[in-house]
Amino acid sequence: MGETILEVTNQRTAFATGRGLLQAVDGVSFTLERGKILGVVGESGSGKSVLSRSIMRLLPGTAVTGPGSRVVLNGQDLMQMSEGELRRLRGPQMAIVFQDPMTALNPVLTIGKQISEVLTFHLKMGKRDARRKAVELLRAVGLPQPDVRVDQYPHQLSGGMRQRVAIAIAIACEPDLLIADEPTTALDVTVQAEILDLLQRMVRERNMAMVLITHDMGVVAGRCDEVAVMYAGRIVEKAPVTELFRNTAMPYTAALFASIPRVTDPPHRKLDAIEGRPPDLINPPPGCPFAPRCRFAEEACRRTVPELEGTATHQWACIKPLNREVAA
C-alpha cells in the first residue's frame, strides 16, 4: 500500500437556501494514495463540484459542513485548521483546476504574473526566479513559445492553452493533491484528450494524487485507477476502473454506461438517456435516491437508504445489485 495523501470521512456539505437545507454532499468517504487517480463521476447536481470545494475548504459562507465530516490531507485534519493555515496548504499541498478556463484566469493580469505570484507568495521566491520558473512550467505543460506567452494576457490564448496555464498554476508549488474539476468539459473534443493526457502525465511525473471530476464515463475509462460514482450527494458505487466497467453493480452506473454513444452503434440511434431528473436535495424522497428513476426498483428500495456494501475493492449502495445473483 502506498502513502495515503487524502482521507475523506463522512463529508457532509449543505447549503442554507430559502426553502431549507440543501444537502449537496451527503456522507462521502474515500481515501487516495500517492500516484493514484480517483475518478468522480456523476450528473450535474450530483454534488461532485461541491465535494471538490469541500476538500479544498473553499466553500461560500452559506455552506454548512456536517459535524462528523473529516478531511485529512497528509495527516493534517483540515477541519481543525484556521483560514490562515489552510491558505498555506492551498498551492503547496493541494491545488485545483477549474472547469472553465475562459473565466478561471484573471483577465487583467499576465499569464506569468498569475503563475509567479504563487511562487513568490508560497515559496518566497524572488521575482526574477519566479518568472524563470513560470516559463519552465509553461514549457512543461506544453504551451508553445513559453517565453512569449508568459507576458501575454489570458484573452490572447485559446481555451486549450488557457487550461494548460491553469494546470501550470496548479502544479507550480508541486502539490501532493491535485483536484481537476471537469477540466475538459468546456473544451473542444480534440483538445480534451490532450489536456487529460497532460494531467495524467503530470500526476505520474510529479508523483501526485489526483481527483478527476467529470460527468463523462469516457473520460475516466483509460485514466483513473479507481472510480467513484456519485448520485444525489453520495457515492453510490466505487471500484477500480476495470472492475467497474466489467462488473457494474449499481443500476445507476449501468445507466451512465448506457448513455455513452458507441462507435459500433448504427447511425442516428437514440441515446439511452436516463429518464427523469435527479431528486430534490432539500426534501429527498425516502429510500434509495435513484429509485424513482430505476428500472429495477422495488418496494423495498423506496423504504430505506441503502448503505455502501460489497467487497474491499468494490462497493455499491444498492439492495438489488446487478450481476450479483450468485453472491446473494
Place this chain on the structure above:
Amino acid sequence: MHYLFRRFQRLFIVMIVVTFVTFLLVNILPGDVAYEMAGMDSSEAEVEAIREEMGLNRPVLIRYAEWVGGIFTGDWGRSFINKEDVWHAIMQRFPVSFELMILAQAIALAMAIPAGMLSAYRPNGRGDRIIGAIAFASVSMPSFMTAILLIYFFSLHLGWLPATGYEPLSEGLWANLKPMILPALSLALVEWTILMRTLRVEMISVLQENYIALARAKGMSNRRILWVHALRPSSFSMITLLGLQVARLLGGTIIIEQIFGIPGVGRLLIHAVYTRDFIVIQGCVTFFALAFVTANFLVDIAYAWLDPRVRTRGAHG
C-alpha cells in the same frame, strides 16, 4: 487615428452647443455689460452709446459667429470690464481650480476604494451597513453645507486649518496644501459616496468570478485578492464616473471657491456673471467644456490601462 478623429468630432459638436446656449442665456438675462461700464448714475443715452461702441447692438448670431471665429484663431477676447485677456485670465486661475479638483478626487478615491472593498467583501455585513450609513449621511449634505460645518469644526473650533485663503506652491508644499484641504474635503465628501457605491456593486459581482475562486484556491490572502485580483476588474464603472464627476466638480468648485475665497476659475466666472461680462463667461464655459471632454478622454485611456483586452483591440485598429 480614426478613433481620435471621432473624438474631436464629438468635442466640436459639444463645444458649439454649449457655447451657443450660454451665449443665448447671457443675452436673455436682464441688464447688460453696458450698464456696468457706464456706472450707476449714467443716462440711457450714455449706455446706448457704449452699446453702439462695443457692437452690442448687433444681432446675437453675428456676435456669436465673431466670437467663435476668435476662438479658432486663439483669440478668446478681452474682458469688457478690465480689458484683461480672457485666455490669460483663465490660465492664471486654472492651476488653482485644477489643484482643488485633483485634490478632491484624490481624497474621494482614497475614501471610496477601501470603503467600497470592505463593503463588497461582506455585502450586508456590519461593515457594509456602517459604511452605507455614513455614505448616505455624507451624500445627503450639499458641499456648501459640509464646507460650513468643516470650517466651524476644523478652523473655528480646533483651529487646525485656515478657513479661507490661498498660497501658491512657491510658498512650500504644506503652505500650499493647508488651505486647500478643507475645500477639497467638502467636495470629496459628496463625490466619494458615489464612487464607493459604484465600486461596491461592481466588486460584489467580480468577487463571484471564477478567477477569484482560483486566486483563493492558490492560497492568496484576502488582502491580495482584493487589491491585486479584484480591484482593477471592478473599477470600470468607477473610472467612468470619475470622468463624469468632473462636470459636477467644476460646478462644485464655483461654490466652494466662493466660500473659501480661493482665486480659481470659479471665482472668475461668478464675478463675470455679476458684471454681465459675457465674454469672460463665454470663455469660462468654453474652458469648462474643454476640461470636461479632456477628462473623459483621459478616462478612455485609463480603460486601456485597466483592461488589456481594450489595449489589443486598439492596436488592431
